[in-house]
Amino acid sequence: xxxxxxxxxxxxxxxxxxxxxxxxxxxxxxxxxxxxxxxxxxxxxxxxxxxxxxxxxxxxxxxxxxxxxxxxxxxxxxxxxxxxxxxxxxxxxxxxxxxxxxxxxxxxxxxxxxxxxxxxxxxxxxxxxxxxxxxxxxxxxxxxxxxxxxxxxxxxxxxxxxxxxxxxxxxxxxxxxxxxxxxxxxxxxxxxxxxxxxxxxxxxxxxxxxxxxxxxxxxxxxxxxxxxxxxxxxxxxxxxxxxxxxxxxxxxxxxxxxxxxxxxxxxxxxxxxxxxxxxxxxxxxxxxxxxxx
Amino acid sequence: xxxxxxxxxxxxxxxxxxxxxxxxxxxxxxxxxxxxxxxxxxxxxxxxxxxxxxxxxxxxxxxxxxxxxxxxxxxxxxxxxxxxxxxxxxxxxxxxxxxxxxxxxxxxxxxxxxxxxxxxxxxxxxxxxxxxxxxxxxxxxxxxxxxxxxxxxxxxxxxxxxxxxxxxxxxxxxxxxxxxxxxxxxxxxxxxxxxxxxxxxxxxxxxxxxxxxxxxxxxxxxxxxxxxxxxxxxxxxxxxxxxxxxxxxxxxxxxxxxxxxxxxxxxxxxxxxxxxxxxxxxxxxxxxxxxxxxxxxxxxxxxxxxxxxxxxxxxxxxxxxxxxxxx
Amino acid sequence: xxxxxxxxxxxxxxxxxxxxxxxxxxxxxxxxxxxxxxxxxxxxxxxxxxxxxxxxxxxxxxxxxxxxxxxxxxxxxxxxxxxxxxxxxxxxxxxxxxxxxxxxxxxxxxxxxxxxxxxxxxxxxxxxxxxxxxxxxxxxxxxxxxxxxxxxxxxxxxxxxxxxxxxxxxxxxxxxxxxxxxxxxxxxxxxxxxxxxxxxxxxxxxxxxxxxxxxxxxxxxxxxxxxxxxxxxxxxxxxxxxxxxxxxxxxxxxxxxxxxxxxxxxxxxxxxxxxxxxxxxxxx
Numbered sequence: 001x002x003x004x005x006x007x008x009x010x011x012x013x014x015x016x017x018x019x020x021x022x023x024x025x026x027x028x029x030x031x032x033x034x035x036x037x038x039x040x041x042x043x044x045x046x047x048x049x050x051x052x053x054x055x056x057x058x059x060x061x062x063x064x065x066x067x068x069x070x071x072x073x074x075x076x077x078x079x080x081x082x083x084x085x086x087x088x089x090x091x092x093x094x095x096x097x098x099x100x101x102x103x104x105x106x107x108x109x110x111x112x113x114x115x116x117x118x119x120x121x122x123x124x125x126x127x128x129x130x131x132x133x134x135x136x137x138x139x140x141x142x143x144x145x146x147x148x149x150x151x152x153x154x155x156x157x158x159x160x161x162x163x164x165x166x167x168x169x170x171x172x173x174x175x176x177x178x179x180x181x182x183x184x185x186x187x188x189x190x191x192x193x194x195x196x197x198x199x200x201x202x203x204x205x206x207x208x209x210x211x212x213x214x215x216x217x218x219x220x221x222x223x224x225x226x227x228x229x230x231x232x233x234x235x236x237x238x239x240x241x242x243x244x245x246x247x248x249x250x251x252x253x254x255x256x257x258x259x260x261x262x263x264x265x266x267x268x269x270x271x272x273x274x275x276x277x278x279x280x281x282x283x284x285x286x287x288x289x290x291x292x293x
Numbered sequence: 294x295x296x297x298x299x300x301x302x303x304x305x306x307x308x309x310x311x312x313x314x315x316x317x318x319x320x321x322x323x324x325x326x327x328x329x330x331x332x333x334x335x336x337x338x339x340x341x342x343x344x345x346x347x348x349x350x351x352x353x354x355x356x357x358x359x360x361x362x363x364x365x366x367x368x369x370x371x372x373x374x375x376x377x378x379x380x381x382x383x384x385x386x387x388x389x390x391x392x393x394x395x396x397x398x399x400x401x402x403x404x405x406x407x408x409x410x411x412x413x414x415x416x417x418x419x420x421x422x423x424x425x426x427x428x429x430x431x432x433x434x435x436x437x438x439x440x441x442x443x444x445x446x447x448x449x450x451x452x453x454x455x456x457x458x459x460x461x462x463x464x465x466x467x468x469x470x471x472x473x474x475x476x477x478x479x480x481x482x483x484x485x486x487x488x489x490x491x492x493x494x495x496x497x498x499x500x501x502x503x504x505x506x507x508x509x510x511x512x513x514x515x516x517x518x519x520x521x522x523x524x525x526x527x528x529x530x531x532x533x534x535x536x537x538x539x540x541x542x543x544x545x546x547x548x549x550x551x552x553x554x555x556x557x558x559x560x561x562x563x564x565x566x567x568x569x570x571x572x573x574x575x576x577x578x579x580x581x582x583x584x585x586x587x588x589x590x591x592x593x594x595x596x597x598x599x600x601x602x603x604x605x606x607x608x609x610x611x612x613x614x615x616x617x618x619x620x
Numbered sequence: 621x622x623x624x625x626x627x628x629x630x631x632x633x634x635x636x637x638x639x640x641x642x643x644x645x646x647x648x649x650x651x652x653x654x655x656x657x658x659x660x661x662x663x664x665x666x667x668x669x670x671x672x673x674x675x676x677x678x679x680x681x682x683x684x685x686x687x688x689x690x691x692x693x694x695x696x697x698x699x700x701x702x703x704x705x706x707x708x709x710x711x712x713x714x715x716x717x718x719x720x721x722x723x724x725x726x727x728x729x730x731x732x733x734x735x736x737x738x739x740x741x742x743x744x745x746x747x748x749x750x751x752x753x754x755x756x757x758x759x760x761x762x763x764x765x766x767x768x769x770x771x772x773x774x775x776x777x778x779x780x781x782x783x784x785x786x787x788x789x790x791x792x793x794x795x796x797x798x799x800x801x802x803x804x805x806x807x808x809x810x811x812x813x814x815x816x817x818x819x820x821x822x823x824x825x826x827x828x829x830x831x832x833x834x835x836x837x838x839x840x841x842x843x844x845x846x847x848x849x850x851x852x853x854x855x856x857x858x859x860x861x862x863x864x865x866x867x868x869x870x871x872x873x874x875x876x877x878x879x880x881x882x883x884x885x886x887x888x889x890x891x892x893x894x895x896x897x898x899x900x901x902x903x904x
Contacts, residue, residue, distance in 0.1 A: 035319050042317050048603060049611075056613065098805070101335055103602045106609070110616040133346030134339055138617065145618075162353050163346035169474035169692050181364050194804045195478060195692075195830065202481040205488075206638070216598040218591060219834045226489040227481075234594055238601035241616055249613050257604045264596070329769065332758035340754075450777055453725050453751070455733075463726055468691035475692035479877060483645045484638040487884045491892050501889070505882050511829075511852055513659035514875035580664050583836055592837045 006058070010051060010259070017046045040291040047263070052256040059248040066248070066255045073212050073230035074243050077111075080186035080210045081118040089185035090125035091115065094175060094200060096191020096215070097131040097168055100138055104216045107238055108191030109138050111214065114244040115188060116146035120155055128161040129178060131171045136163045172196035176203045189213040189228070190237070193220045201227030214240060302612045309610035351375065378462065387458025388446035395456035402443045403434045503582055510579030520573035521560050527573075528552030627894050634891020641884060648880040652872035659872050666839055667856040670824050670846025674707055674797065677822075681796035682789060683713045684763075686811065687731070689803035690723035693828055699867035700826035700854035701801040702731045707861045709739045709746065714785060716795070718771075719752040720759060720806040725775060743776075748785050751775030756806035760814040764792045791819075798823035808835050812843050826853065 021043050024034040034042075059066065084091045093115055095108040112128065119126040126143070130136045139161045147156035164174045176199060179187065187204040189197065190213070197213070197220040204211045205227050213224035214232030224231045232240060235257070242250035274287035308331065315327030350371070357368040381387060388395050389402035396402040410426065411418045419426045420433035422442070427433040437443060452459040492498040509515040532549035539545070568574040608614040663671075677683065685704060689697040708715055717732075719725045728749060732741060741747065750771050753759045762770035767789060771780055780786050788794060798821055802808040808825040816823035822845055827835050829850030838844040848857050851874055854867035 033319050035317055038317050045313070045317075045603075049607060052604065052607060053611070099335075099339055101332075103605050106617050107605060110614070113616050132339070133342035133344075133349075136346060136349065137342070142617065159349075159353060163349045165350070166343065166346075167471075169471045173470075173474055177364070177367065195475060195828075198478055198481050198485060199474070202485055205485075216601065218594055218598060219830050221594070222833075223485070226485045234598040235601040238605045241614060245616065250608065253604055253608050253613065257600055260604075261597070261600060264600075328761040328765070329758060332755055332761075336754055336758070447777060453729070453775065455729060460726065463691075463723070468694070468726075471690060471692035472694060479649070480642045480645055483877075483881045483884065484641050486881055487638075487641055487888050490885045490888065492889055501885070505885065508878045508882055511850075512875040512878050513661050513852075513855070513871045514879060516660060516662045576662055576664065580666075583832065584666075584840065587833060588836050588840050591833055595834070595837065 009054065013050050013054070014043075014047050014263075017043055017050065021046075048256070048260055051259050052253055055252040055256040055259070056249050059252045065246065066251045068239070068243055068251050068254060071232065071236050071239070071243055073214065073232045073236065074240055076210070076212055076230045077115060077188065077244075078118060080188065080212060081115065081122055081124055083210055084185035085122040085124045087185045090127050090182055091119060092175075092179065092182075092184040092187045092204075092209075093126060093128045094187070094189045094191070095128065095130060095135055095139060096189075096193055097171055097196060098192040099132045100134045102192045104192040104237070105132075105135060106138075107216075107240065108214070109135065109142055110241045111188075111190045111244070112139055113142040113146050114241075116143040117150055120147045120150035120152045123152070123155060126160050127178065127182065127184065129164050129171075129175050130161060131164060131166055131168075133163055136161055168194060168196055172199045175200060179203045179207055179209070183207050184209055186210045186212070189215070189224065190232075190240075191215065193217050193224075198223040198227060204228075298615070298618065301618055302615065305609055306612055309606070313610070347375075381459050381462055382452060385458055386445050386448065386451045387461075388451055388454045388456055390444040390446070391442065395454075397458045397461070399443060399445065403437055406437045406442055407433045503586075506575055507579045507582060510575035510577075515575040515579070518575055519565070519567045520570055520575075521556065521565055523573040523575065524556045525553065528556060627898075630887065631891045631894050631898070633887050634895065636884075644880050644884075645877055648876040649873045652876050653870070656869060657872040659875060661855050661859045661868065661871065663856045663860060664849070664853070666836075666847045666849060667853050667860065668846070669839075670848055670853075671707075671857060671860045673822065673824055673845035674704070674711070674799075677711065677713065677796050680712050680714070682716060682794060683708050683797045683799065684716045684718060684792070684795045686718045686720060686798070686800040686802075687724035687728040688720045688800050688807040689727060690721050691726070693803035694727060695866070695870070696828045696851050696854070697801045697803055697826060698727060698731065699851070699865050699870075700848045700857055701727070702734050702865060703854065703858050703861050703863060703867075704799055704801070704826065704848075705731055705735055706738070706863050709735070709741075710861075713796075715747040716750060716785075716789070717747060718750045718759070718763070720756060720800075720810070721803075722752050722754070725749075725752045744783055744785055748783060749775040757810040757814050760806075760810055764815055764819050767791050792821055793819050795821055797821065799825065801826045802831070803828050804831065807831075808838075808844070812838055816843060824848075826857075 021039050024032075024042075025036045025039060027034065055066075081091060093112055095112055096102070096105050098105050100106060100109075116126060118124075128139055128143070130139060140158060143161055144153075144156050144158075147153055164171050175196075178184075179200075180203065184207075187200070187209045189200055189211070193200075193215050194217065197215070197217070201211060201213065201224055211228040212230045212232075213228045214237035215221065215224065216234050216237055218234070221231065221233050225233075239254050239257075242254050271288050271291075274283065274285075277283045278286040311323065312327045312331060315323045318324075354368040354371045354375075356362075358365050358372060362368075387397055389397075389399050391402050391405055394402075394405065396405065406422055407430065408421045409418050410421050417428065419428055420430050421427075422433050422437050422440075425433075425436060427436065446454045446457060451457050454460060486504065490497075490501045490504055492501050509518065528549060531552065532545050535548050536542070536545040563569065568577065571577045605614070609617070685701070685708070687701060705715065717728050719728060732747070732749070735741065739746065743749070751774060753762075753770050755762070755770075759770055767786075768780055773779055774783065792798065792815055798811060798815055800808055800811045800823070802811070802825055808827055808831070811823060811825065815821070823843075824845045824847065825835065826848035827850070829852070832847070832849040835844065835847060839847045848854055851867050851870055855871045858865050858867050
């Protein structure tokens with residue numbers, strides 16, 4: 001597909017979304033159900049949906065996968081599984097301490113599926129202690145499917161995913177205990193973390209395990225970066241599923257995300273300049289106030 | 294296939310769209326659903342799922358204990374602790390009030406009410422409750438109970454009443470254990486930063502410098518370090534760096550001496566104020582690092598994470614991502 | 621010879637076992653706690669802003685204080701919450717206490733006990749302890765729309781409608797100020813997103829040092845009026861409200877611990893460079 005045509009479609013599409021939003025705000029009050037103050041957010045949400053779906057549609061017309069830069073942390077997962085297999089030691093997977101209502105936990109469980117695929121393939125022991133019972137069920141389902149897909153259902157044991165406790169530090173103590181006793185060759189931390197992140201990572205470091213972390217918890221990223229071998233930061237973590245599955249639909253979602261980021265950067269720059277000009281009295285309108293942020 | 298694939302995807306799509314639309318649609322029913330009902334549904338499911346988790350925990354610990362697997366002693370502690378907390382939470386009120394005083398057991402509360410009277414000439418003691426005397430202790434206890442002299446704490450309130458057994462457990466067992474785990478962070482932060490903060494390259498050196506400024510500037514001890522001392526330190530480090538680059542002693546000495554003299558003259562002119570020039574005063578410098586470069590960086594990361602969450606959520610809503618179902 | 625010996629010694633220090641660091645950190649914390657050292661405390665602008673934010677509330681206003689932490693983070697958050705309660709009660713505000721964390725209720729009870737005698741506190745006259753409700757952000761959303769949807773009874777089981785102090789309190793809009801002492805989720809973020817922002821009620825927060833990084837953009841944008849940042853923030857605030865407490869006492873311990881870490885980092889780096897130099901020398 002011609003690049004110019006693609007970007008023209010986006011510009012026209014976003015323009016139509018803006019027009020549609022304006023029309024919604026102009027509806028007579030008797031049938032107006034739209035929250036006008038959320039207009040900017042509405043335009044952004046529809047634009048994200050539009051770009052994402054369009055990018056996915058484009059992948060149908062080409063055999064070539066969209067480019068996805070190499071993410072060392074994700075590449076290292078296979079290496080970590082291989083290392084554990086060689087050493088005959090288990091892999092510890094911690095899917096964070098929050099429940100399934102947290103997108104990061106879902107992303108963590110998705111990565112677990114890919115890891116379980118690898119452990120099934122290499123016949124490596126997998127240990128998944130969880131802090132929430134619902135996560136336990138989801139993680140079991142995902143792992144079971146992975147072992148079935150690899151044709152190794154006999155290797156799957158329901159208790160490889162086991163519940164410990166909901167309490168943050170009791171969970172941290174239990175996981176640290178597992179690390180000290182079983183000495184896994186690889187520790188993977190993928191999900192939502194709080195203060196326990198460093199307790200895990202430092203204990204993992206002390207037993208000489210290869211450690212890979214992935215989280216969107218901004219405050220915990222520095223701890224993981226300091227103590228782990230590889231860290232998937234924020235967006236990289238959410239891109240993990242696309243990267244590991246190499247599915248065109250999912251990678252297209254990542255491309256869409258990048259495009260939206262470019263749009264956001266343009267909006268921010270435009271907003272900053274417009275605000276500066278407004279404050280200097282050179283123009284009479286302020287873009288930031290106009291879009292209601 | 295329908296049960297395991299299409300229905301879950303449909304549920305995610307319907308409820309996801311409904312929750313998303315609540316942000317933009319001015320309708321009380323949808324808003325109430327998204328803001329209150331849906332979250333409460335989740336809480337209820339999560340609360341019941343705890344039983345599932347607890348059973349799994351017990352099963353594994355019992356197996357470990359019975360089969361005497363590695364670390365079975367810890368399993369024994371887990372099982373005992375589980376039943377201890379379970380019993381205190383569900384079966385023992387643990388707080389019986391006699392006026393302002395609180396007792397863990399009803400027996401202890403009764404004993405506090407009853408006084409033993411051993412008067413001269415009496416062969417057997419008598420038991421007094423308020424002004425009433427009883428020969429048999431059980432009569433005294435029955436009287437105290439009938440007169441409602443003891444007020445047991447309400448079920449439910451027993452876990453948060455000051456002085457109750459549950460609160461005692463919380464205060465003297467759970468709190469110290471939690472605080473201990475959290476306190477471990479101080480030690481781990483020290484060892485992790487010692488290992489990781491190495492000036493391997495320019496970026497790592499910047500990180501190291503910023504880390505040191507924040508660590509010292511954030512605490513009162515940093516406030517005692519005058520900006521002039523920091524300036525002297527900068528001159529000294531720059532001198533060492535120049536020596537490393539040029540390898541000429543003369544250049545190093547001249548540069549360092551000139552730097553020291555300049556700083557000294559500036560100090561004498563201004564009267565050596567502790568916090569001026571503020572750019573070299575660590576508490577102010579760390580505040581600037583927090584509020585400017587750090588805030589800028591964290592806002593950018595926050596936006597990236599937010600965008601990642603939005604796109605990932607949309608992938609679930611549109612059924613593009615099915616890996617969470619095991620596919 | 622001497623220099624070489626010194627170099628070897630520094631390299632050894634650079635490879636020191638982490639247990640040695642643990643012991644030294646332990647001592648750096650313990651000694652100043654046992655033999656108190658007084659250090660001058662200098663208020664940072666975010667703390668001053670926080671203090672002024674509370675000072676600006678008209679006397680006798682209704683304020684909501686949320687205890688969103690547990691015993692693990694108690695040393696950091698509790699001193700600031702106690703100081704905030706002191707400040708608010710001194711300014712004759714009516715305090716309403718909510719908890720988003722189950723352990724928060726115990727923290728609130730402890731804080732009230734700490735200041736009970738000082739202010740001759742009377743429940744239902746000076747404060748109402750609403751207590752803990754599960755649901756995290758759902759609780760805040762509920763409070764923002766209708767408080768009685770979330771709380772039908774208070775922590776003592778007393779009906780909200782029977783409490784005189786609750787008479788004109790329908791939702792968050794009826795409060796002049798919201799404060800959350802937060803150690804993570806649910807906490808500051810959720811209060812800003814679902815409490816402060818949608819209602820426009822002025823709010824602020826006290827957080828652990830680790831969270832500051834994440835929360836600071838909200839201070840910059842004005843969504844939070846100042847911030848109490850970790851234990852140093854608590855100590856600065858204790859100084860501002862003129863009620864020295866555990867946070868001020870803990871500052872010497874924290875200062876020494878930070879200094880020990882910095883010294884180790886510096887030694888570690890010197891050792892790192894000496895090692896590199898040695899390796900280069902031998903590889904030539």
